[in-house]
Amino acid sequence: MLDKMDKREVRVRFAPSPTGELHIGGTRTALFNWLFARHRKGKFILRIEDTDVLRSKDDLSQSVIESLKWLGLDWDEGPEAGGDYGPYFQSQRLQIYKEYAHKLLKEGRAYLCYCTQEELEERKREKQKEGKPPKYDGRCRNLSEEKRRHFEEEGRRAVIRFKVPQEGITYVEDLLRGRVSFENKLIGDFVILKSDGTPTYNFANVIDDTLMKITHVIRGDDHLSNTPRQILIYQALSLQTPQFAHLSMILGKDGAKLSKRHGATSVSYYRKKGYLPWAIVNYLTLLGWSTSDSQQLFSKEELIEKFGLERVGRNPAVFDIKKLEWMNGEYIRRMEPEEVASLLIPYLKEKGLIKEKAMPEERERIEKIASIEQERLKVLSEITDLADFFFKKDFVYEAEAVEKRLNKEYAPSLLKEMKKEIEELTSFTEEELEDLLRSLAKKFSLSPGEVFHPLRIALTGRMRGPGLFELATVLGKEEVLRRIDRTLAMLKK
RNA sequence: GCCCCCAUCGUCUAGUGGUUAGGACACCGCUCUUUCAAGGCGGCAGCGGGAGUUCAAUUCUCCCUGGGGGCACCA
Numbered sequence: 066m067l068d069k070m071d072k073r074e075v076r077v078r079f080a081p082s083p084t085g086e087l088h089i090g091g092t093r094t095a096l097f098n099w100l101f102a103r104h105r106k107g108k109f110i111l112r113i114e115d116t117d118v119l120r121s122k123d124d125l126s127q128s129v130i131e132s133l134k135w136l137g138l139d140w141d142e143g144p145e146a147g148g149d150y151g152p153y154f155q156s157q158r159l160q161i162y163k164e165y166a167h168k169l170l171k172e173g174r175a176y177l178c179y180c181t182q183e184e185l186e187e188r189k190r191e192k193q194k195e196g197k198p199p200k201y202d203g204r205c206r207n208l209s210e211e212k213r214r215h216f217e218e219e220g221r222r223a224v225i226r227f228k229v230p231q232e233g234i235t236y237v238e239d240l241l242r243g244r245v246s247f248e249n250k251l252i253g254d255f256v257i258l259k260s261d262g263t264p265t266y267n268f269a270n271v272i273d274d275t276l277m278k279i280t281h282v283i284r285g286d287d288h289l290s291n292t293p294r295q296i297l298i299y300q301a302l303s304l305q306t307p308q309f310a311h312l313s314m315i316l317g318k319d320g321a322k323l324s325k326r327h328g329a330t331s332v333s334y335y336r337k338k339g340y341l342p343w344a345i346v347n348y349l350t351l352l353g354w355s356t357s358d359s360q361q362l363f364s365k366e367e368l369i370e371k372f373g374l375e376r377v378g379r380n381p382a383v384f385d386i387k388k389l390e391w392m393n394g395e396y397i398r399r400m401e402p403e404e405v406a407s408l409l410i411p412y413l414k415e416k417g418l419i420k421e422k423a424m425p426e427e428r429e430r431i432e433k434i435a436s437i438e439q440e441r442l443k444v445l446s447e448i449t450d451l452a453d454f455f456f457k458k459d460f461v462y463e464a465e466a467v468e469k470r471l472n473k474e475y476a477p478s479l480l481k482e483m484k485k486e487i488e489e490l491t492s493f494t495e496e497e498l499e500d501l502l503r504s505l506a507k508k509f510s511l512s513p514g515e516v517f518h519p520l521r522i523a524l525t526g527r528m529r530g531p532g533l534f535e536l537a538t539v540l541g542k543e544e545v546l547r548r549i550d551r552t553l554a555m556l557k558k
Numbered sequence: 559g560c561c562c563c564c565a566u567c568g569u570c571u572a573g574u575g576g577u578u579a580g581g582a583c584a585c586c587g588c589u590c591u592u593u594c595a596a597g598g599c600g601g602c603a604g605c606g607g608g609a610g611u612u613c614a615a616u617u618c619u620c621c622c623u624g625g626g627g628g629c630a631c632c633a
Contacts, residue, residue, distance in 0.1 A: 082633050117632060182631065189630090196559045199629060224631055242563070251561060251629080259631040266633045290562050290628040313564070313626085320625055348570095351582085355571055359581035378571075381626060385569045388583040398596075441595045451594095470593095502592090517592035529594035 075107025076280050079133075079140070080270070082114040083125035086331035087132035089384060090285065090315045090323050093349045097312060098283045099138045100350070100372040110277060111143030114270075115156045116263045126154075132332040136342045137365070142277075150277040155269050162264035165272050165302065166225045166257050174301040175257060177223040178205035179216035200253025201226070225258040227268075227298060235293040240281075240310040240374050247293040255294055267291055271298045274307055283310045283374075286381075287322075310374055313381040315352055323384050339412065339445025344393040352382040362395060394443040402436035409435055409448050416449040418456040430455075433539050437531040454525045455539065458547075462526040462555065470518040470528065477556055479509055479519060484549045493542040495534035523552035 079095040081087065087095075102109035111133070115121035130144055142148025152158055169175035189199045206228065208216075216223070229252045237245045257268035264272070274282060289311045299306045317327030324330065329338075335345060347363055354377050363371070397405060410431060413419045419427065438452050454460045462471075486501055487493075506516040521533050524540060537545050 080633090084633075114633065120632070178631095180631095185630085193559070198560050200560095201630095222631095237562095245562070247561075253629080256631050261631080263631085265631070270633090285627090286563065287627050288633090291633090293562095311563080316626075318569090322626070351570060353570090357572065359572070361570095361582055380564055380571095382571090383569055385583070388570065391583055394596090438595095440597095512592090514592045521593070527593090531594080533592060 073280055075102060075105040076110060076278050077102050077107065077283055078110040078112050078274070078277065078279055079138075080112045080114050080273075080284075081129050082117065082120075083122055083129055084117065084120040085125065086333050087129045088323075089330050089332065089349070092132075092136065092332055092345070093315055093352060094283065094285055094312060095133060095138055096136075096346060096349055097354070097372075097377070099140075100369060101281065101283060101374065102141075103369040104372045107280070108141040109139075110148065110150075110279070111140040111146070111153065112273060112277070113144060113154045113156075114266070115154055116159075116266075116269055118156075118261070118263065121156070128333065132336070135336060136332065136346055138346075155264070155273065158269075158273070159263060161276070162258065162269055162272055163262060166264070166268065169227065169257070169298075169301060170225060172301075173228070175225050175227050176206055176254075177208070177213065178226045178254075178256070179208070179213070179221045179223050180205060181221065198251065198253075200251070201255065203254050206254065222260040224256045224260045226254040227257045227294075227301070229254050229294075229297060235296050237289070237292045237296065237309060239289070239292075240308055241377060241379055242289075242311060245289065245292075247290070249293075249297070252294060252297075257298070267294045268298060271295050271302075271304070275299075275302075275304050279307050281308045281310060283312065286311045286313045310377070312353060312377065313379055316381050316383045318383060320383070327384075337446070339408075339442075339447070340389065340393050341396050341445075344389065344396045347396075348389045348392050352384070353378050362392070390443045397442050397445070398440050400439070402432050402439065405439045405442075406432040406435040408445050412446050412448050413456070416453070418449060418453055430539065437535045437539070441531070451530075454527070454530075455536070458544075460526045462522065462552075463528060466522045466526065466528040471522050471552070471556065473515075473519070475509060475511065475515075476519050477553060479505070479511070479516065480523060480549050480553055480556075482508075483516075483520065484546055484553075487542065487546060487549075490542065493538060493545075495538050498534050498537055520549075524548050 077098040079091075079098050081091055081095075099109050101107075111130075113126050113129075115126060126144070133140070140146055142150065143153040166175065170177070185201070188202065192199045192202075205226070229249060231250045233249045235247050235249055235252075237247070239245055255267065256265050258264055273279075292309060292311075296306055298304075315323045317323045319327075321327075329335065332345070336342075343365070346365075347361075347368070350363070350368060350372070351361065354372065356371060356376065406428070410419070413431070414421060419431070434452055434455055438448060441451060442448060483502070483505060486505065487498070490497055490501065502516050502520070503513055506513045509516070517533050518528075520537075521530065522528070524533075524537060524545060530536065540548070
């Protein structure tokens with residue numbers, strides 16, 4: 066039987082509900098599905114679970130779709146991709162769910178329930194007070210025709226509940242956790258079709274996974290205890306169950322399931338901050354999956370080749386932004402400067418450091434800046450703090466820098482001499498500038514550092530930064546002279 | 559309350575019935591260097607507790623503890 070499963074084309078899905086932006090946790094689920102599909106040369110399907118009319122938003126569907134695309138997790142069937150098993154929005158499949166629900170109704174595997182939400186709420190509270198499990202008591206299971214008519218006349222709208230067998234055990238065969246058993250009697254009759262005609266998660270999932278021929282359901286651990294309910298539906302409908310694999314959760318620093326209260330959890334936030342899509346993908350893969358060696362960085366091809374459920378761990382993982390940052394920096398450093406420059410431009414524009422329309426020669430300059438700053442960047446957005454002095458002629462001098470490196474007896478005369486000699490330079494290259502400064506140090510009987518530092522402050526206003534000669538040549542001779550003048554003027558005050 | 563899952567450095571993890579318990583991030587030194595960053599070298603740090611099985615348990619079993627998840631007309 067397993068062999069038969071293996072020969073079938075693998076079809077997996079990611080089924081987000083558009084009640085928020087794409088979340089880090091959801092992303093990891095999507096990613097493992099995607100990797101599994103790509104590794105097995107199967108299909109990755111995107112299905113939007115927007116049956117909760119109140120909470121689902123169209124623009125959030127769009128935002129989730131955008132984020133997935135940006136991450137490079139492409140799908141073979143779903144919104145924008147089409148496919149033979151659509152529609153891929155659950156809100157467009159309501160008729161299908163209704164039919165299956167009524168089939169169960171007709172076969173006596175489900176029944177109409179007229180309890181109102183208030184009544185249910187009330188009874189649940191009582192149960193909990195008595196220390197009993199808060200499951201549905203099944204009171205509408207055997208409603209008399211008379212009672213039913215009475216409720217209808219009252220104007221009550223019924224839901225359809227699934228009749229859960231009150232004996233026996235349901236086993237979940239999980240690829241990651243082995244056989245997990247659940248006692249049926251602990252599961253209450255649950256709603257499969259709400260009074261507004263929309264299906265509940267457990268029901269819609271089973272129907273869609275069946276109709277979309279899903280072979281492997283890879284999802285979060287939080288669904289493990291839902292799985293017996295779903296299996297019961299599969300059985301009632303005589304459908305074949307897919308293989309299940311329940312991934313453990315991603316946790317915040319405090320060990321609780323990662324959520325908004327841990328700060329930024331949406332992919333779009335990390336995108337704005339300047340994390341590279343592949344860094345996020347690579348990092349998230351390592352949250353729960355590993356190789357037997359200690360490799361950390363993987364190319365897309367490598368990951369697809371190596372990924373497998375066999376090496377997915379069972380323990381929950383804490384999301385560690387520090388490691389993501391490191392990895393992001395690692396990938397930024399591996400990029401070509403031209404590419405880095407392109408990614409940096411939006412941030413520079415946003416801060417008004419460059420004009421909306423970047424001139425070609427400006428573009429060239431930004432590439433140089435990118436090449437000398439890229440090893441310092443952990444996230445792209447840092448560029449505006451790191452390199453603003455390249456663009457601002459009126460930058461502020463750091464108090465500490467002035468105090469420690471500029472408030473020296475020799476500083477004004479040194480800078481004046483420096484200016485004079487730079488003016489005489491016929492070509493302004495890194496080598497020439499360095500030679501000039503080193504011989505200047507000798508002339509003034511100073512250490513090279515004592516000459517370099519004041520110039521660094523004069524040119525950037527700060528103590529730390531890229532190589533002095535590199536940054537000076539990017540600024541250009543004229544601007545360097547101007548900045549020395551400005552510093553001299555400042556020192557006079 | 560009930561059910562389910564999980565448990566190796568601070569974090570992500572590798573690993574085995576007998577290992578100096580390995581790597582990565584973070585952190586701390588040293589080094590390179592005009593500063594920062596990057597790099598190189600080195601360091602700190604871990605098998606939650608208790609029984610049992612065994613010549614031997616981090617590894618197998620049970621219990622406890624701890625953490626997480628679920629028990630909706632949310633997904």
